[in-house]
Amino acid sequence: MFKNFTSDDTITTEITVTNGFFDGGAGTKAGSNFTTSSLSSTQKSYYYNLQYNSKDHFSLSYGHIGGSGSAEQSTTFEGTTQAVYKQFYNFTEPSAQKLRDGTGFIINEVTQSDAYFIAAERLQMKDRLNPGTWTIELSGSTSLRTTAGSGSTLHLTDDSKTTDPITPGSPFGEVYSIYSGSAGTVQSTTTQYGKFYPDAGLFVLSAAELSSSLPGESGYIQSASLIDTEGSGLAQDTRVADAADNAIKMAVALQKGSVTLRSEEKQYIYDYFCRAKASEFNLSQNVTFWSGSDYTIRHNDMVTNPQTYISEVGLFDELNNLIAVGRLSSPINKNFSSEAIVKVRLTY
């Protein structure tokens, strides 16, 4: 027997589900868990991938508005860092005029000639990154010394807990400022370190500000071969030379730091209230409900007071196609003395 739903029987709810960003649902990972994936030298001139559990989690890149830090850059040849910078700018800037003029990222009220980019892997971030809960801890050396000194860390988070999104934002959604702090609690708004685009899973970090906080030792700046030594930092190598490699510096800063991050996903819950009134659903098509070739009711005491056991609920369309099915953990007894309400929940 089918029973039609009324308008009071169905309720739709939208919920936001958050999970740890990292493989397996972990929300925090020390940088020592991250490895750089194997990429070709051409790919590395644009970006590095950071992996956890052999799965890509972040892509790291460095961009310069004029192409500095590329292997090659001239009036007739656009360097890789310029291409990176302009791609991300084109992607995030909502103003047609600024795009036309090639204004560039404005962070801390200053046009940034260069920036570090951290792009989250789509598979891990689901619909978007969860704002107001993340911490990126970058590690490096605090001064441009020629000898190894003690390291320092810079904790970054966004200001979404206390501040409305930046306006105008981006063509695709909210933008928040990145400041020093942890888990959405901003420590100081003196220095804006960058912009956070949760819908794109993108962090745009001012290279100048990061360099100012964690420059690294002077010998480190121009030598990618020193990445595993102490004294690493984020001061930019702005030479136009084969050896210039700034993106790897962000990889090292993350590998020596840690990341706390959550994914966010919108889900829709459809609740269907299936109601059996006292007089309904008290007989069964189940063959064991009956006995013999003439289908006599099996138990005599059920003639006047039939008992059925609801073990499943089916949701059907107009053509009686079974669209969804739910099973109860244990059957519910139904008879003329009882009513049953089963809330069937569909989530997708």
Next chain:
Amino acid sequence: MGILDNDTVVVDAILTKIGRQKLANGQPLGITKFSFGDTGVDYTLYNPDHPSGSDSYGTAITSLPMLEAVPDDNVFLRSKLWGSGERNVQNFSFITVQNTSVTIMKVPSQTQSTPVTINPTVFPVVPDATFDFKILDVRGVAVRGIKNVPFDHPDPASGIVSGRTLEINAQAQQITSQKSFGIEITREGTAPAFVTVTMETNNSTT
């Protein structure tokens, strides 16, 4: 004085293959009705002689852990609950068919097949009774009211038609290997019947 339990049972449902196909095709699910079922419940476990009394007659049934739902729409909801106030029901009506196993035979020297007609009756007799015929795999099958699905289609698809009888045939020149499938014949408030249909090959004239 105890506190009455007013909990609503909450069940997490899963989409069947048909539901998923609808979503994949961008169609709304179009859920408009529901039904309760008791597939898997064995009423021979109901024990009116239980020493603990009437509250415990169904203990063996209610204590049994249930199997979880699967997406195949032919696994569950095969026996539905029904009734809207009927009491003193002593016998259940049931559907009978002359043959529970029929064969769609190839026409000699042709690539056509000869249709078969399934003509169910219901007991006690109901004049002009109509039935729902659920063909569990319509690939290669020709039935009025169901869109032809090629015999070699990778995914099985079921189809339902209603009527007093069902004429069913094989799609001409399509059947490259002999195949059997089931047809469930149902009618509300009636025990269902099941017919197995075998289709002979008809892809050549030999």
